[in-house]
Amino acid sequence: MNSRAAWLFVGPPMVVIGVFFFFPVLCALVMSLTDFDLYALASLDNLRFVGLDNYTELLRTPLFWQAMGNTLFFVVAGVPLSIAASLGAALLINSKLAWFKPLFRTAFFAPVVTSMVAVAVIWRYLYHTRYGFINYGFDLLGLAPVDWMGDPQFAMPAIIFFAVWKNFGYNMIIFLAGLQSIPSELYEAAELDGARSMAMFRHITLPALAPTMFMVSILTMAGYFQLFAEPYVMTQGGPLQSTVSVLYFMYEQGFKWWNLGSASAVAFILFMLMFGVTMLQVRMASRGLEE
Amino acid sequence: MTCRRIGAVVLALLLAACGKPSGGPVELRLWAMGREGEVVKELLADFERDNPDIRIKVQQLPWLSAQEKLLTAFAGDVTPDLCQLGNTWIPQFAALGAIAPLDEQVARPGGLAAADYFPGIWASNQLDKVLYGVPWYVDTRLVYYRKDLLAAAGFAKAPATRDEWLSAMRVLKRRNPERFGVLLPLNEYEQLLSFALQQETPLLRDGDRYGNFRSAEFRRTLAFYAGLFGEQLAPRVSATQISNVWDEFANGYFAFYISGPWQIGEFKRRLPAARQDSWMTAPLPGPGGPGASLAGGASLVVFKASRHKEQAWRVVEYLSRPDVQRRFYALTGNLPPRRSAWSGSALEQDQYAAAFRDQLERAKSPPKVPEWERIGTEMRLVTEALVAGQMTLDQAVTELDARADRILEKRRWMLSKGTTQ
Numbered sequence: 001m002n003s004r005a006a007w008l009f010v011g012p013p014m015v016v017i018g019v020f021f022f023f024p025v026l027c028a029l030v031m032s033l034t035d036f037d038l039y040a041l042a043s044l045d046n047l048r049f050v051g052l053d054n055y056t057e058l059l060r061t062p063l064f065w066q067a068m069g070n071t072l073f074f075v076v077a078g079v080p081l082s083i084a085a086s087l088g089a090a091l092l093i094n095s096k097l098a099w100f101k102p103l104f105r106t107a108f109f110a111p112v113v114t115s116m117v118a119v120a121v122i123w124r125y126l127y128h129t130r131y132g133f134i135n136y137g138f139d140l141l142g143l144a145p146v147d148w149m150g151d152p153q154f155a156m157p158a159i160i161f162f163a164v165w166k167n168f169g170y171n172m173i174i175f176l177a178g179l180q181s182i183p184s185e186l187y188e189a190a191e192l193d194g195a196r197s198m199a200m201f202r203h204i205t206l207p208a209l210a211p212t213m214f215m216v217s218i219l220t221m222a223g224y225f226q227l228f229a230e231p232y233v234m235t236q237g238g239p240l241q242s243t244v245s246v247l248y249f250m251y252e253q254g255f256k257w258w259n260l261g262s263a264s265a266v267a268f269i270l271f272m273l274m275f276g277v278t279m280l281q282v283r284m285a286s287r288g289l290e291e
Numbered sequence: 292m293t294c295r296r297i298g299a300v301v302l303a304l305l306l307a308a309c310g311k312p313s314g315g316p317v318e319l320r321l322w323a324m325g326r327e328g329e330v331v332k333e334l335l336a337d338f339e340r341d342n343p344d345i346r347i348k349v350q351q352l353p354w355l356s357a358q359e360k361l362l363t364a365f366a367g368d369v370t371p372d373l374c375q376l377g378n379t380w381i382p383q384f385a386a387l388g389a390i391a392p393l394d395e396q397v398a399r400p401g402g403l404a405a406a407d408y409f410p411g412i413w414a415s416n417q418l419d420k421v422l423y424g425v426p427w428y429v430d431t432r433l434v435y436y437r438k439d440l441l442a443a444a445g446f447a448k449a450p451a452t453r454d455e456w457l458s459a460m461r462v463l464k465r466r467n468p469e470r471f472g473v474l475l476p477l478n479e480y481e482q483l484l485s486f487a488l489q490q491e492t493p494l495l496r497d498g499d500r501y502g503n504f505r506s507a508e509f510r511r512t513l514a515f516y517a518g519l520f521g522e523q524l525a526p527r528v529s530a531t532q533i534s535n536v537w538d539e540f541a542n543g544y545f546a547f548y549i550s551g552p553w554q555i556g557e558f559k560r561r562l563p564a565a566r567q568d569s570w571m572t573a574p575l576p577g578p579g580g581p582g583a584s585l586a587g588g589a590s591l592v593v594f595k596a597s598r599h600k601e602q603a604w605r606v607v608e609y610l611s612r613p614d615v616q617r618r619f620y621a622l623t624g625n626l627p628p629r630r631s632a633w634s635g636s637a638l639e640q641d642q643y644a645a646a647f648r649d650q651l652e653r654a655k656s657p658p659k660v661p662e663w664e665r666i667g668t669e670m671r672l673v674t675e676a677l678v679a680g681q682m683t684l685d686q687a688v689t690e691l692d693a694r695a696d697r698i699l700e701k702r703r704w705m706l707s708k709g710t711t712q
Contacts, residue, residue: 038661039705041366042387046705128534150532238478238529240675255359257665 032264041258054265064266066241067249073156074163074245075224082164082220083213086171091205093172094179105176109169116166120233123162124149149235152242159230159243166230167223171216178212179205214285218278225274246270316346317599319606320371322361324354327375327427327589330622331610338609345602358383365389372597373606376424378415378590383661385423390592393422396604403611407629411586415656424590425607428616428625430551431584431654432485432575433646434473435558437546439569449573453515456547456576460524463546473519473547474539476530477678480671481585482549485575487512488655489582495658495666495695500703502666502695504688511578513674513684520678527678537561540570549575551587555643556624572646574653586654588628626651662698669694 032054039046058064089108093101111119126133127148135145148158186204195203206213227245231237237244237252246266254263323331328351335347350371352360358380364370365387376384384390397403405413408426416424436449444463450456460472475482487494490512496503503509519525526545533539540548541562548554558570574581591610593603609615616627617636626647627633638644657663670691677687 035701037701038362038383038386039701041362042389046701048704124531125534129532131534147532150528235531236478238531238675240679240681241672258362 028264034261036261038258054262067244067246071246074227078160078224079220085168089172090175111166112169116229152240155242163230178209182208316344317602318346320348321373322350322371323375324352324357370594370596373593373603375589376592381423382659385418386661390423391595407631409651411654412628415586416590424592426628427589427591429588429628431650432549433650434573435548438571440546450576453576471526471545472524474545475525477675478529480667483516485584489577499660502692504691517677541566552626572643574646574650583653583655586656666695
């Protein structure tokens with residue numbers, strides 16, 4: 001009796017998830033084994049079942065590997081930078097010495113809620129080789145101007161800074177909530193024992209924030225693997241494809257060239273990669289929490 | 292695939308749920324992009340007054356996502372009755388079997404005068420001699436240049452050949468090494484494509500089955516293009532790095548700029564008053580005199596799935612009338628594809644449009660295969676690597692052929708399947 005009631009409640013959402021999530025995912029998986037493209041859209045007679053060819057072909061495509069490398073660079077450099085910026089900002093705002101807390105909180109959070117395209121246009125001006133504010137600052141410091149958006153070496157770092165600036169406010173709010181839930185008695189006790197602020201940060205703040213840190217790192221990483229809007233708006237993958245991300249590559253395959261088979265294969269490779277890295281994080285975090 | 296069929300069923304149910312009872316005037320659905328989508332409503336008001344049996348519902352699409360939306364509509368069997376379509380997209384939609392052939396309608400007595408249209412533009416709408424679209428407006432690429440800078444360098448008129456052009460740019464560069472001759476953004480391929488269309492040798496060979504980039508003529512084209520960067524006559528930048536083309540043109544950062552007719556209005560509006568007398572347009576220089584250029588623009592197409600093809604054709608005919616096209620030009624600045632629409636219109640007086648009138652007679656369409664845009668993009672990417680010094684010319688053309696052949700693999704399979712059937 002009880003279980004029937006439970007199924008009645010669980011059933012409808014399960015159906016919805018099944019139809020709108022698992023079924024499309026299954027379709028995509030099947031599609032990734034075919035050469036579904038524009039011709040196949042015209043008539044299914046033009047569809048060939050190609051097995052794992054899409055996957056092997058991708059692994060032989062230099063641009064795919066480049067996209068993979070670019071994305072990993074973005075994740076490896078961007079995630080720690082983003083978390084550090086978020087934590088730093090949260091600590092500053094949470095500090096007893098800070099003035100105008102609500103103002104700073106709003107200011108730091110503002111980039112998160114502003115339109116990506118609008119801020120990207122502004123950042124493109126900031127990065128401008130001849131008129132940009134950043135190169136103006138470099139000039140004042142006596143440094144040579146950098147061709148931010150035109151030099152393949154600098155385009156990705158420029159995108160990383162932009163992405164970190166755009167996103168750190170979100171994690172900052174989460175960290176702030178975490179910081180505020182740390183009981184102040186701990187700090188008072190530590191102070192009585194003569195602990196300095198660095199020691200308090202290391203032995204109270206960081207351990208107390210561990211669960212928050214775990215969640216933030218997983219969310220940030222998952223988000224950063226899906227890099228798309230920044231290169232789409234700022235560089236369109238250039239210069240010399242140095243800012244093509246896996247998702248951008250997939251978008252071009254799927255929605256620009258209509259190679260939906262190959263695009264689905266990219267999606268599954270990205271999924272497996274993210275799944276693997278997240279599992280690794282979970283394992284590391286659970287070991288860390290046990291200690 | 293079953294997903295598609297199920298999608299179609301769901302959409303059909305949805306449509307059935309909100310469909311209207313029949314009777315009364317026929318309602319046509321017309322999709323148009325960007326500014327044209329706004330303006331066409333105004334043009335069609337007169338048509339609706341004269342044709343009370345037809346009502347037209349205009350849906351505006353943004354250019355950037357138009358192709359995606361049209362393909363999605365095709366997959367879901369909800370294509371409109373007629374649509375504005377970029378003429379380079381016609382091969383794709385014809386390959387899909389989404390758009391209807393129009394030869395029968397054109398051939399009717401008193402129908403459209405095909406000979407009145409610029410030949411290259413008309414041909415861009417034909418595949419294997421079957422017409423799939425009627426040109427609505429045209430564009431092509433030519434050079435915008437700074438008269439005053441050229442005059443100061445000792446050139447009284449715009450260069451007509453590539454050699455003349457090169458020597459003019461070299462003089463300009465010598466006079467001011469900080470500046471450049473021409474802007475060729477590295478993230479656009481239309482400029483290189485325009486040069487390549489001036490060749491006799493086609494860009495694809497064997498019935499568009501393989502790339503033909505290793506041909507001697509394309510090598511020459513590419514060498515000319517890459518040489519412009521090598522000699523510092525063109526800056527190595529992409530369009531996203533030039534924050535404001537008009538400012539830079541006004542500052543003299545470059546003296547030549549290759550673009551389409553939409554820039555006439557922009558130049559008039561955005562260049563400072565002091566510079567208004569110092570710019571002009573000229574046909575694209577070719578290897579031996581004014582050369583060919585890209586046949587671009589948009590066409591009107593009728594969808595196969597439409598149940599009101601006759602009425603849709605009447606709309607196409609109305610929008611193709613020279614007087615309506617002149618109004619269309621006045622509203623948008625889009626150039627008409629018919630010679631008769633040019634004569635006696637404000638366009639004949641426009642000094643900047645004259646070069647376009649001349650260039651349109653030599654407009655040429657890029658290879659008409661659905662894969663072309665992708666091959667064009669590869670052409671741009673390989674050229675970018677060539678310009679950056681990561682490849683030699685030989686490697687570049689070999690690489691291009693390899694990429695084109697890979698992209699055309701499915702087409703070859705389709706063609707071989709077609710002949711064995």
